[in-house]
Amino acid sequence: MTKPSSKHKKATFVSTSDSTPSDDLVQEENPASATITVTAVEVPELTEAEERDRLNLERKVERAFFEAGKALMELRDRRLYRSTHKTFEDYCRDRFGFSRRQPYHLMEAAVIFDNLVEKCERNVHIFPTNEWQVRPLTKLDPDNQPEAWQQALESANGKVPSHRIVKDVVQRIMERTQVPNTYQLGEVCQILVKDNPDWRGKGGCWGIVNQVGEFSCTVAMWDGEYTVRIDHLKPLNYLPAECKQMQLISDRITRVYSDSLEETVKSLLHSLGKLNRPYLTGVEEKLLNVLEIESRL
Known part of the structure; x- marks a missing residue:
């Protein structure tokens, strides 16, 4: 009879006098006491060049809606769609799958983004990352938009504020700055x-x-x-x-x-x-x- 392979663990069973297997199973090795050795893999730190590349790429992702809005404005203003479409709206629908309003939302957001970058205080380094965050600001005059964005940043504890936070801030500013209608009939x-x-x-x-x-x-x-x-x-x-x-x-x-x-x-x-x-x-x-x-x- 051959010996058991060394790859198999040996177990000893204790039998009763009537040859019925006992309920107790005795193993020579307890799995619970096994020791697992994990080898740590050292992750190399980013180089200065890689840090710059990462920041640059992150900004591109964050400003994708801004770049789209600027591109759409140029397509519209130069009428670069005229060789295939009669209207800008039809072109955007067929080429990009946009609804009628979507390209205008992106163009409005790009204008507001430029305004925020230009007029926000110098210590403000966080700007909108999508058009939905910007949309409530369209209800404000350009001079009030930077103030609203800075207040939204404070409400979001320095993080990029959500649409709801920006909307709430805009509503408070509108209630504060509402000017009565001074137009007259026949004017x-x-x-x-x-x-x-x-x-x-x-x-x-x-x-x-x-x-x-x-x-x-x-x-x-x-x-x-x-x-x-x-x-x-x-x-x-x-x-x-x-x-x-x-x-x-x-x-x-x-x-x-x-x-x-x-x-x-x-x-x-x-x-x-x-x-x-x-x-x-x-x-x-x-x-x-x-x-x-x-x-x-």
Whole structure:
């Protein structure tokens, strides 16, 4: 009979007189008392060059939304999509899978990020890492955005604040800095876009205030009525007589305008909707007269 292999552990069983195996199992070696030896692997420290590379790459990751917003602005402003798409929104949807609002959120965030880097105190080294954190800041004027970000950092104990923290800070600042609506019925004002896609194509256009709310106005423009927050309006400070003259011009343009007009006619009315003076020139008066006659035929 061969000897047991040395690789197998030996166990001794104690039998009773009736040859039934005992409940007690006696092992020569107790697994619980086994000793496990772990060899420590020394991890080399990062070199100065590696530390710089890590910081640089981390910043690239954190600023990915910022770079995307800047790139989208250049694509839009230079109309680099025109060879394949008629509109910027269609291009972003087909090329990047964006919803209609998403590219504008990224562009707004990039503008705000630049503003924070420029205007925050020098001891502020933590900046937004995604567009969602920035979005509440769009409700504030650029001068108030750095203050809001610094307060959000304090609330987050020096870490990157969440969307909720930034939103809460923005709400407190808005409640503190709310200015009553001073616009009056019949006043002429101008639309300020401020990277708000809702007013795309309306930048610089004038309108007549026909309803005053707490923080917004309903404004009659050449192609309809719009409700606009007061931070997107600029008073043109016309005299009362000049406001009445602009009201007459607005009424005339509104009666002529319709979606079925030819594009050249719409362009003309659009140009009249951007007048920076409270009167029409002789040529503008003649052109508008022709359109009024044509609209009655």
